[in-house]
Amino acid sequence: MATATSTEAPPGTARAERRPRRLRRDGRYAWIFLGPSLAGLALFTLFPTAMALGISLFDWPVFGERTFLGIDNFTHLLNDPIFRKVIFNTTLFVVLYVPLNLIVSLGLAVWLGPQIWGRQAFRVLFFIPVMTPMVANVMVWRLLLQPGGLFDSGSQSLFGADAPNFLGSTSWAMPTIVAISVWQGFGYNFLVFSAALDQVPQSQLDSASIDGANPLQRFRYITWPMITPSIFFATTLTLITSFQVFAQPFILTGGGPGVSTQTLVMYVYNQGWQFLNMGLAAAAGWVLFVIIMGITAIQFIGQKRWVHYDV
Amino acid sequence: MTSDTNSTARKVRGGVSHTLLVIVALIFMAPLIYAIATSLKPADEVFTPTPDLIGSEVRWRNYVDAFQFAPFGRYFLNSLFVAVVGTVVVVVASSLSAYAFARLRFRGREQLFVLFLGTLMVPQEVLIVPMYWLMQSLGWVDSYWALIFPWAFTAFGTFLLRQFFLTVPEELEEAARVDGCGPFGAFLRIMLPLARPAIAVLTVFTFIAFWGSFLWPLIITNSVDQKGTVPLGLAQFVGQQGTQWNLMMAASILAMLPTVLLVILLQKHLVRGLLVTGLGGR
Numbered sequence: 001m002a003t004a005t006s007t008e009a010p011p012g013t014a015r016a017e018r019r020p021r022r023l024r025r026d027g028r029y030a031w032i033f034l035g036p037s038l039a040g041l042a043l044f045t046l047f048p049t050a051m052a053l054g055i056s057l058f059d060w061p062v063f064g065e066r067t068f069l070g071i072d073n074f075t076h077l078l079n080d081p082i083f084r085k086v087i088f089n090t091t092l093f094v095v096l097y098v099p100l101n102l103i104v105s106l107g108l109a110v111w112l113g114p115q116i117w118g119r120q121a122f123r124v125l126f127f128i129p130v131m132t133p134m135v136a137n138v139m140v141w142r143l144l145l146q147p148g149g150l151f152d153s154g155s156q157s158l159f160g161a162d163a164p165n166f167l168g169s170t171s172w173a174m175p176t177i178v179a180i181s182v183w184q185g186f187g188y189n190f191l192v193f194s195a196a197l198d199q200v201p202q203s204q205l206d207s208a209s210i211d212g213a214n215p216l217q218r219f220r221y222i223t224w225p226m227i228t229p230s231i232f233f234a235t236t237l238t239l240i241t242s243f244q245v246f247a248q249p250f251i252l253t254g255g256g257p258g259v260s261t262q263t264l265v266m267y268v269y270n271q272g273w274q275f276l277n278m279g280l281a282a283a284a285g286w287v288l289f290v291i292i293m294g295i296t297a298i299q300f301i302g303q304k305r306w307v308h309y310d311v
Numbered sequence: 312m313t314s315d316t317n318s319t320a321r322k323v324r325g326g327v328s329h330t331l332l333v334i335v336a337l338i339f340m341a342p343l344i345y346a347i348a349t350s351l352k353p354a355d356e357v358f359t360p361t362p363d364l365i366g367s368e369v370r371w372r373n374y375v376d377a378f379q380f381a382p383f384g385r386y387f388l389n390s391l392f393v394a395v396v397g398t399v400v401v402v403v404a405s406s407l408s409a410y411a412f413a414r415l416r417f418r419g420r421e422q423l424f425v426l427f428l429g430t431l432m433v434p435q436e437v438l439i440v441p442m443y444w445l446m447q448s449l450g451w452v453d454s455y456w457a458l459i460f461p462w463a464f465t466a467f468g469t470f471l472l473r474q475f476f477l478t479v480p481e482e483l484e485e486a487a488r489v490d491g492c493g494p495f496g497a498f499l500r501i502m503l504p505l506a507r508p509a510i511a512v513l514t515v516f517t518f519i520a521f522w523g524s525f526l527w528p529l530i531i532t533n534s535v536d537q538k539g540t541v542p543l544g545l546a547q548f549v550g551q552q553g554t555q556w557n558l559m560m561a562a563s564i565l566a567m568l569p570t571v572l573l574v575i576l577l578q579k580h581l582v583r584g585l586l587v588t589g590l591g592g593r
Binding site: 027029030031033034035036037038039040041043044045046047048049051052054055062108111112115116117120122123124125126127128129131132133134135136137139140141142143144146147148149150153154156157183191195240244246247251254264265268269272273278281282285286288289292293296 | 445447522530
């Protein structure tokens with residue numbers, strides 16, 4: 001910051017007169033430095049984003065004739081009972097997954113305070129499923145949930161009865177996918193929250209303690225205001241990533257039974273690469289994009305109310 | 312007297328808390344422990360009426376047999392190639408553009424930076440349809456390039472490294488530039504060596520993202536035996552009758568191993584990287 005102001009010295013000084021030349025010279029180099037990223041982002045992000053909207057206006061088979069449809073793909077989505085169910089499923093996943101993830105990660109982060117011995121080891125442990133390939137983690141859970149797997153044989157020997165058909169029943173499948181996803185994903189927010197909690201000065205907590213504040217009051221009035229930026233960040237990111245859920249239902253249930261666990265991204269995949277209808281897939285993809293932009297906007301408006309960045 | 316009982320009470324509470332934590336950690340790890348145990352069992356002892364961890368023998372051979380059962384050797388080499396090349400491209404492109412945003416003055420810098428950040432909001436799932444069409448047009452369907460380049464230019468790396476570059480005192484570079492270093496010299500000789508921790512973080516996050524990537528390879532790879540990555544290879548067996556679960560688990564554990572090692576080796580850097588940027592890998 002200090003250096004930034006020093007370059008903006010009062011006009012008339014030698015420094016200010018030299019600046020335009022420097023600016024021009026830097027500018028020429030800047031485009032060389034920016035070149036690869038700019039070209040890559042333009043070709044592989046900006047152009048496809050616009051193109052997705054274009055494709056969504058067409059009947060666009062993978063191979064063959066394309067026909068302009070206008071907004072027909074979008075009206076088709078609105079009237080498609082499967083798409084409505086898919087939106088319901090995805091929302092159900094988000095509504096169950098996000099609060100559970102936040103409660104588990106924040107709860108464990110508070111519990112694993114600085115006085116806990118071996119806390120770095122716990123951090124690494126909880127982070128392992130976050131960083132290992134999702135498919136490998138989900139394969140492990142498929143094994144556990146097989147008939148005769150850990151859950152089934154455990155239930156047999158404890159209760160003498162079969163375990164519920166976790167992935168094959170409409171009432172169990174979604175909660176099971178949520179539980180597995182929380183197991184896999186909470187380690188990320190756990191790390192974010194632990195790092196934030198480390199920034200809360202112990203001296204303030206101690207002096208509040210001397211003044212007779214109980215642990216709940218200390219958390220509410222000292223810790224909470226200081227970690228709200230992290231909670232805001234974690235909530236936004238978790239919301240966004242949970243709307244993108246794909247590999248867990250794809251591998252665990254294939255969207256079933258019926259379409260009871262089919263999610264929005266699975267719908268995009270199925271339309272595009274099972275039914276080869278790219279137009280409808282692109283339209284469904286844009287629905288996801290609009291949802292994500294909406295969450296981001298709401299969060300950024302909402303944060304002014306309840307995030308204390310100034311503390 | 313009272314302080315003595317207090318400290319005893321605190322010790323007891325601490326002990327209970329620790330014990331509970333260890334139990335929680337064990338429950339959390341149980342699926343992975345069970346997976347490792349299964350990967351070492353004979354095939355006919357995977358599913359047993361009562362849960363047990365160790366079968367009649369500990370078959371390390373499963374880890375060899377998995378490579379004969381399916382072309383996992385090929386999958387691992389493919390994944391390694393894609394992840395390493397992809398990571399190199401990401402680090403080179405991001406560090407260059409991050410330097411421009413952090414240090415060089417040019418018209419429209421702020422606007423361009425906002426545009427870069429804006430691209431972070433576009434989910435991969437929106438891009439896959441037009442990207443598939445783009446790959447068709449380029450003739451890249453079912454190729455390594457299609458696995459690497461579409462996701463090798465994310466604004467995440469630029470943002471992460473820019474935040475780090477901004478913390479480097481400008482005087483360090485000024486000295487080099489007075490001595491006749493151009494911006495490239497300052498970038499290569501001063502900035503990059505100083506930014507090693509941040510580059511380590513970016514490298515790990517990027518490698519892990521490429522290594523675990525599933526949706527895009529699933530779409531763009533037709534000849535799984537030739538161009539398949541590890542997650543694709545694992546997913547091949549879903550729903551097949553007579554899955555060799557012990558071999559599958561051996562392959563799954565091997566797929567996890569490189570990323571687990573990276574996390575353990577670079578744990579300090581990773582936490583710091585999360586804090587510097589307030590962002591994680593994608």
